Amino acid sequence: MRLVIARCTVDYNGRLSAHLPEAVRLIMVKADGCVAIHADGGAYKPLNWMNAPNTLVDNGDHWVVTNPKAEQLVINLLEIIHEAGHELGDDPGLQKDGVEAHLQELLAATPGSIELGLTLVRREYPTAIGPIDLVCRDASGQVVAIEVKRRGEIDGVEQLARYIERLHLDSSLGAVRGVFVAQVVKPQARVLAEARGFTWVEVNYDDLRGLQTDELRLF
């Protein structure tokens, strides 16, 4: 990784055009070739950047970074204040816990936590417009399509609506009911879900993990 602190101007021409007036910034060039230009604030996002793969041509007072789509980043170096290179080596990568996939797994293991009497038919039930998170049957035998989200927003309700529209074309399933499940369901999503005739349920991730542990203890 090459770190350069420099007074510079930067121009990007590609999906849009962008220009950075003269100022002191950090220019980061990673081992994979990607370039990022950071100011001393404004969260983690760089002001300007070029992902790998690309080719960097160092013309001394200005660098030209070009990617295969012919997008171009031009960095004009007016004054180099500091420069350093470091070998970091490979990174083992980030391990995550608590993303939507985990929530879906937990709910598939304990569908009764969504609604009493619910039994799982299938996870990732395939349709022509994409898989439905969970398909279940309720106590009365009716098919229930379930959309799982970490954060329940309006988009998720629309997604569920599309799936159910699709399932209604499959006459073998009979009438299909929709349930929208999330850790938090936003007010507007609640309204839309109800307007579409769906029920919505908020679930707690830690409780679910506890439930699953309890179930495992029974075996």
Next chain:
Amino acid sequence: MRLVIARCTVDYNGRLSAHLPEAVRLIMVKADGCVAIHADGGAYKPLNWMNAPNTLVDNGDHWVVTNPKAEQLVINLLEIIHEAGHELGDDPGLQKDGVEAHLQELLAATPGSIELGLTLVRREYPTAIGPIDLVCRDASGQVVAIEVKRRGEIDGVEQLARYIERLHLDSSLGAVRGVFVAQVVKPQARVLAEARGFTWVEVNYDDLRGLQTDELRLF
């Protein structure tokens, strides 16, 4: 800006849990307090981060960064390889050209480029669920609601559908037709638009800019 190259492990607990095994990484602390941990590859996004505002407690061998929502980033420093601080000063900020707003302006100036005979009623037409990009009338006098996107994907079609549903409640407008406009309309968005009874149109940004220049020349 403080730059530290160190062998470290990192744990984040907040909206999800994430863990980084031991490796050499760049730790960047900006003047506004935000912290980012970078590997030597993988585009501009850091492996882990904590935005401002937050409080950083330096316990020597480990840092604890906490934000107001009680989300926490813990950095265990096993070996500090390099450390440096730099004063960058304020940044004048990025100037952009070619984002959706510009596309919308150009289309508002030349609605005929979407469909022959179209005239603008209003840009950012207000509704209870957000503004409609463009509302026009066609040659026959029918109201046309237009959603503009740089990249036309399925979400944009749903957005248009919600707006039109809303406009239909306003009986004074009569029947409302939907048109989905983007520089590129993705296949799934085309299908959904057609299924919803909307037409879709692809437009070219540079051509539009040319058209507008031509119109200006007439005055």
Next chain:
DNA sequence: GACTCTATCTCGGTA
């Protein structure tokens, strides 16, 4: 503060 929408979104999976 809640809600909206954009983004050079990024990133990962999959067909």
Next chain:
DNA sequence: TACCGAGGTAGAGTC
């Protein structure tokens, strides 16, 4: 490769 969906989305704007 293109397409699709999730994201600790972030960030800006509006109400």
